Amino acid sequence: MHGMSTDGEHRILEVDLVRFERGDATARRAVVDGVLRSLGTGFVYLKHDVPEGLIDDAYGMLAEFFHLPGEQKDRYIAEGSMGQTGYTGLLVETAADRDQPDWKEMLNWGRELPAGHPLRRKFPHRYMERVFPESDVPGISATLTLLWERFEDVQRRFLRVIAAGVGAGSGYFDGMLADGPTLCRAIRYPPMPEAPGEGFIWADEHEDINLVTALPRATAPGLQVLIEGDWVDAMAPAGYAILNTGMMIERVTNGRIAAGPHRVVAPPDTTEERFSVVQFCHPSPWTILAPLACCIDADRPQQAHPILAGDWLDQVLYDINLLEDASPDHS
DSSP, rough: OOOOOOOOSSSEEEHHHHHHHSSSSSHHHHHHHHHHHTTTTEEEEEEEOHHHHHHHHHHHHHHHHTTHHHHGGGGBBOOOOOSSEEEEOOTOOOOOOOSOOOSOOEEOOOOOTTTOOOOHHHOGSSSOOOOOOOSSSSHHHHHHHHHHHHHHHHHHHHHHHHHHHHHHHHHHHHHHTTTTOOOOEEEEEEOOGGGSTTTTOOOEEEEOOSSSSEEESSOOEEEEEEEETTEEOOOOOEEEEEEEOOOOHHHHHTTSSOOOOOOEEETOOOOOOEEEEEEEEEOTOOOOOOOOOOGOSSSSSSOOEEEHHHHHHHHHHHTTOOTTTTOOOOO
């Protein structure tokens, strides 16, 4: 395993979100500069204000759920949800361009909208009712909903830092996120000795299809980030979350901020399981994702055409085997 480079340009840095919001102009500029430098890796360690006790409670309840018998967990599969709500079992999600599915299982939840809301009517599979195992784990619905709300707030505020960094209006992303289908995903990575054969890993190399992803501290190591051709272990310090950029932010910033490639690999000889919570911040599906004018110049001409966020997400769900009844050929 190669360590991080230490030149200050290609390593994951620690930044303080509240310092950006409450500091003077010098402090704000320092946070913006730190975020932009760190995002050269696609990742940043973000000091946040979500209570640690809430994260602890969530992991305790999630462990209780994931340790239920398989047939009991299967009762929480939400047919037609494309992995956007409810339970997703082992060996379902497959990284794009990979043959072997990931060795993980998931519980998913996102935003609920009223039945008559135009977004829910137009994109029903994006706004299904949350499916929580409340009858098996009392209290989990309220805890996971609050966790979602707190980290959606962190992601919205973090995007204001990015807006400042690229020269967009401070509220540019706020409008894009209005009623967006931001998705929280709790993941259990089972012990590797239990995998059904050779060659399986917890989650193969991929980039996220969203704006930014938030990862509160996981229960064990495993996340690795691709930096200049080397796989580097990434684990946030206490009180920090990992924030990484997705393909949508890369498109909107015309490649100025790239998506961060990553994977999840069990440490050598480990026989332990791993739990993580990953929240994908999505714009509303009718958002047109187009490169910002402030990110286009003679040295960086426009690199991508505009596309509807919802259409692009469906394409990626197809690629990773979550678009039901339409599995891609990974051969």
